[in-house]
Amino acid sequence: MRYVINRFGFFVLSLWAAITINFILPRLMPGNPADAMFAKFQGQLTPAAIDAMKKAYGIGQSNLWQQYMDYLHGLFTFNWGLSFMQYPTPVSDIIKSSVPWTLGLVGISTLISVFLGTTLGVYISWKRKGLLDNTLPIVSMIFQAMPYFWMALLFVFIFGFKLEWFPLSHGYDPSLTPGWNGSFLYSMLSHAFLPGLTLLLGSLSGWIVGMRNNMINTLGEDYVTFAEAKGVRTSRLMFSYAARNAILPQLTSFAIAIGNVVSGSILTEQVFSYPGIGNQLTSAVTSQDFPMIQASFLLIAISVLVANLIVDLLYSRLDPRIRTGGLSHEG
Structure with a gap:
């Protein structure tokens, strides 16, 4: 119980x-977002127009503490400001329309990669020095050594x-009109296949x-050797005894991978012009869309923290040493 409370405390x-740093960093930049936005229109807009935009974005209207309070209120009410590049569209609307695409593409690709890679790793370790053990790691490393964007461009050129x-x-x-019908679903899957394959192989x-x-x-380990000597059947020995403990270090990597799902694979989404959050973030950086950049970075940070919290809680269930260690420490 103490371990769970500590994890929640660290998460909060x-x-x-993360929220505070995300608030402070943009305000340390010289100038303000409105000036950066309208710098390219110098001479075409009146000072009154710029002042109106500053008022609309809440810039320079209060002291830093009041801005921080307004920022927190807007954060928890999903009022994340207006996008510069798609004015006057709220940033929250852009994120709501982009995140499902990234979750579908990168999330499913990540889950398939984790499940398939972990299962193959268990199998080839059990059949050491076999054909798959000698070839599969080398072939998969070749694909991982290729940059994401290069592999994506190669797939676009060959298969597209x-x-x-x-x-x-x-x-x-x-x-097509988006909806739960056969034509749209087929089109969505066909468009997602190449970027998903790129992420999977990488x-x-x-x-x-x-x-x-x-x-x-x-x-x-001795307990595996002892179980094998007792005549425990192969499937139980492989999964219940060996794989259950061997998979624990994988959970840390899985937390990082799940946390990075929200950010997507930015270069891959850009190559395929996929309408995910990664592509939106790239466009926001290019257009100096500070509200969109700020919201995207915060969303990425939160997703990583939540993923790590979930994995920490799973560790307490899967690894009894954490529970017993916590109890002995309390005693």
């Missing part, structure tokens, strides 16, 4: 720090441009090699 403290098997860009056919090696190494170390 880290969340407050040359063979015309898959669409080149966007998340679905613009001529991350698969780490899960395979990591789980293989963890399993080899675990299989050498």
Whole structure:
């Protein structure tokens, strides 16, 4: 119980720090967002127009503490300001329309990569020095060594441009109306296949090699040898005894991967012009859309913190040493 309370306390403290840093950093920049936005229109807008925009964005209307209070109120009421590049669209609306695409693409690709890589790592560690053990890690490392954007461009050129098997860009056919129907779902899946395959191949090696190494170390433990000597069946020995403990280090990597789902793979989304949060963040940086940048970074930070909290709680359930260690410490 004390371990869980400590984890929640650390989460709240880290969340407050991330929120506060996200508030302070943009205000340390010279000038203000309104000036940066209208610098390219110098001479075309009157001072009154700029002052009106500052008032609309709440810039320079109060002291720093009041701005911080307004920032917190807007944060918890999902009033994250207006986008510069898509004015007057609220930032929250842009994020709501972008996050589902990233969660669907990067989230599903990550889950498939974790499940497939972990399962293959367990299998090849059990069948050491077999054909798969000698070839699969090397082949998967070749794909991981390739930059995401280069692999994405290669897939676009071969399967999209040359063979015309898959669409080149966007998340679905613009001529279709989004909805839960066969045509739209097929279009959405066909547009997501190439970017999803890019993400899958780029991350698969780490899960395979990591789980293989963890399993080899675990299989050498005395309790596994003892269970094998007792005649425990192979499937139970592989998964209940070895894999259950070998998978614990993978959880840390899984937390980082899940936390990074929200940010998406920025370069991959940009290559495929996929309408996810990563592509929106790239456009926001290019356009100096400070409200969108601020909201995106905060969303990424929160997702990482939440993912780490979940994994910490899972650790307390899967690893009895954490519970017993906490109890002995209390005593």
